[in-house]
Amino acid sequence: MGLLSVGTPLSWEETKYYANHVRHHGIEQFINLYHRLKERTNDCLYFGDEVEYTFVKFDDANRTARVCLKAQYYLEKLxxxxxxxxxxxDVEWAHEYASYVIEGIPGKPFGALSSHFNTVEDNMKRRRKHIYSLLEHSDETILSITVFPRLGCPSFTYPEKPPLPTSSVSRSLFWxxxxxxxxxxxxxTLTRNIRERRGKKVDINVPIFVDVNTPQPWIxxxxxxxxxxxxPNHIYMDAMGFGMGLSCLQMTFQASNILEARHLYDQLTPLTPILMALSAASPIYRGYLADIDHRWSVIAASVDDRTAEEKGEVPLKTDRFMINKSRYDSIDSYLSTEGSKYNDIPLVYDQEIFQRLRDGGIDDLLAKHFAHLxxxxxxxxxxxxxxSDDxxxxxxxxxxxxxxxxxMRFKPPPANSQIGWRVEFRPTECQLTDFENAAFTVFVVMLTRVILSYNLNMLIPISKVDENIKRAQKRDAVITERFYFRKSVSTSCSTPDASACIKKNQCSSSTINGGDASNTTLTSTSDQRPCSESYLQELSIDEIINGHADKFTGLIPxxxxxxxxxxxxxxxxxTVSRYLDLISKRASGKLQTTARYIRNFVANHPDYKKDSVVSQEINYDLMKRFDQISKGLIACPDFLPDGKSKSKSSIPKAVLAANSDQTKS
Structure with missing residues (x-):
């Protein structure tokens, strides 16, 4: 969730008064940090993940499932x-925005050796097992789901708490x-200040999925x-919690030095929409089926603190900039020399801050990045x-x-730590099982190794990344949409043959496993300037992931x-092959995404009236099904590879016993 400073929160008016003070000192702090650590090199290529867990309370007698507001209670126990x-x-726990969510992370990062890929799932299983062992009631569970389907519906919390539209910090009708x-x-404080800064509460409108009995227009x-x-024809939400109360899977990678971190930041950016579509897991909001499968636009709107002037709805008068995006959105510029050629959208940045960064010895690209933030x-x-002491x-x-x-987030080393320059990969939806979350984590980590080892070039114009992100959130995007991608990602050889590339690259496999990568250069080894878009093509997720004989080698190959x-x-x-099998089959449509599995479950439920409404009864049965899948009590061959949902090693025997009767029924 970010920085958790301790102290007395200021009102929005007080915060606004000190805004320039914070900006000025924040930039001075970065300049000082940069010069202390810019020469730091030879750091190990560590990586880590963050998985968020939702507490759910069942009422079997009344067939209801609600989010359980006991995250703080269990965090204190932990x-x-x-x-x-x-x-x-080797596990740590952290607060999250919602009082029904906690975050679990590795206690120490996974190392650069390939054998560490074999420990990610085990660590995730131990997290889940540890929380399960603390649950005090058999009707409580935890689920690694992206969105609880009936957030904002009447009585969606346990204990039941009513919204207070005229006096709550969000002023929400539902939250x-x-x-x-x-x-x-x-x-x-974030909730209140976002609302007060923009001058009204947030507004989130998600297109409704129109089924055969959905009224038209749906109002x-x-x-x-x-x-x-x-x-009209949109699901309306009006609180930060509808975005920040969702869960995700994030990965952080430490680079060997700052140049490599900037390189990875750029090269992973075009892959963010691809992982969005692959991991899609959130097709229901406020108890209604939506026409999107991914949370991104919802969470972007939930923290959008721009004023009408900043959105361009009225002329600038008191505000400084017209800003094209929410503060939760896609990146606007690449950071490396090779990436700069693809920065094709206008970058709004503070000229005064930019000049201070340049005067402070920060290069043009990095200065513009932080002047933009x-x-x-x-x-x-x-x-x-x-x-502060800057x-x-x-x-x-x-x-x-x-x-x-x-x-993506470019992360300088924290003050007074042994941590190096890092990048954070942020678009992936939370998956239901430890196997899936481990598979997505290892897949992205493997891509970082391949990118560095083969010196691949994934770069496409930022405008095309933005278009891909829009497409990635659409219903069933993984099998219906096509995405801008390079025809060839090879730079050090004339063919896309990977085995030939690795033999010609100076960055050897031993370097990727923890050696000296200080000689990494950001200068492109080929002169493929994007003067035209002839180097681009539109590919399906299947073609990008698994490859196509005439179009693209494929990331998995x-x-x-x-x-x-x-x-x-x-x-x-x-282990890695099992993970790649899941990714491959999700990409090809042989296995369903979580979003498609949810849609099919709702569509086939006897209580569903084909009217887009996900009733309390449907929600209860879906959460029960998810609980059983998470605990390995049932197999789902159309959703998970054969046998992958049957592992019970992460679940305490007492928890399994408490669920056995329900499973048999």
């Missing part, structure tokens, strides 16, 4: 066990304050007061953090850096070739 030396080994994490003042009967932004105001500020502190820098939630060229033990190869 912390207490850790203090006593009884915590889960109670109690569903916001109350353990840290940052969360409600909800909502209270007039507070719902004027609702659009710093057009935003701080939206959560604490009184005790106003005074030589050593980074709180003001992180205040704005961590509230620009983009598809590159990974397989890479594994043939490095030292990798049999067990790890087998």
């Amino acid at each position: 912390a207490d066990l850790a203090k006593k030396g009884k915590g889960c080994k 109670p304050d109690e569903a916001i994490n109350n353990s840290h003042p940052r969360f409600k 909800e009967d909502l209270p007039t007061e507070g719902s004027t932004d609702a659009k 710093f057009i935003r105001d701080p939206i959560s500020l604490f009184k005790e953090k106003l005074t 030589e050593v502190d980074t709180d003001h820098f992180e205040n704005i850096q961590s509230t620009n939630w983009q598809t 590159f990974i397989l070739d890479y594994m043939d060229n490095i030292e990798i033990d049999v067990d790890t190869r087998c």
Whole structure:
């Protein structure tokens, strides 16, 4: 969730007063940090993941499922066990925005050796097992789902808490304050300040999925007061929680140095829409089937603090910039020399901050990147953090850096730590099982290794990345949409043959496994200037992932070739191959995405009236099904590879016993 400073939160008016102060000192802090650490090199290629878990409460007698507002309670139990030396080994836990969600991460990063790919799923299983063991009631469970289908519906929380549209921090018609994490003042402060900065509460409109019995036009009967932004044929939501209360899977990669981090940031960016479509898992909002499968536009709207002037709805008068996107959106510029040729959309940035960065010794591309991020105001500020030592502190820098939630994040080393230059990959939806989450994590990690080892060029114009992101969120995008992609991603040889490339590259497989990558260069080895778009083509996800004989080698064939060229033990190869099998079959449509599985479940439920409504009964049965799949109690051959949903190793025996009767029925 970002920086969690401790202190007394300031009101929006106070925060606004100090905005320039935070921006000024934040930039000074970055300049100082940059010069301390710009020569840092030879860092290990560590990686890590973040998985978010939703607490769910069942009422079997009344056939209801609700989110359980006990995340803080269980976090305290987890912390207490850790203090006593009884915590889960190599696992850490963190707060999230919603009071029904916690985040689990590895206690220490996974290493650069290929054998570490074989430990990711085990770590995820131990996280889940540890939480399961703490649950105090048999009607409670945890699910690694992206969205609880009936968020915002009447009585969607346990205990039941009503929304207070005239007095709550969000002013929502649907969302109670109690569903916001109350353990840290940052969360409600963000909610209040976003609403006050934009001058009204947030408005989220998601297109409704029109089924045979869905009224046309579809218009909800909502209270007039507070719902004027609702659009016909759209599901209306009006609180930050509808976005920040969702869950995701994120991955962070440490590079060997700053140049390699910038290179990875750029090269992974065109892959963000591809992983969006592959991981799609959120087709239901506020109890209605939507015509999208991915959360991205929902969460972008949920934290969009732009004013009418900044959106271009009225002429600029008191605000400084017209801003094209929410602060939660896709990136607007590449950071490497080779990437700069593809920066084809106007970049809005603060000229004064840009000049200070240039005067401070920051190159043009990086200066524009941070001058762009710093057009935003701080939206959560604490009184005790106003005074800072810019030589050593980074709180003001992180205040704005961590509230620009983009598809990729370039992350300088934290102050006073051994952590190096990193990039964060942020678009992936949370998957239901540890096997799936591990598969997506390892797949993206393997892509970083292949990109660096083969010196691949994934770059396409930023405008095409933005178009791909729009397509990736559409219903069934993984099998129906086509995406802009390069005809060839090879740079060091004239053919897309991976095995030939690795033999010609200076960046050897031993380097990728932890050697010296300090000689990494960001200068393109081929002169494929994007003066035209002849180097681009539109491909299906299947063609991008699995390849096509006449169009593209395929990302998985590159990974397989890479594994043939490095030292990798049999067990790890087998594990990675299982993960690639899942990714391959999701891409080809042989296995359903989570979103498609949900849609089919709803469509075939006896209570579904083909009217786009996901009733309490449907939701209960879906959450029960998800609980059984998560615990390995049933197989889903159309959703998971054979046998992958049957592993019970991560579930305590007591939990399995408590569920056995339900499974038999």
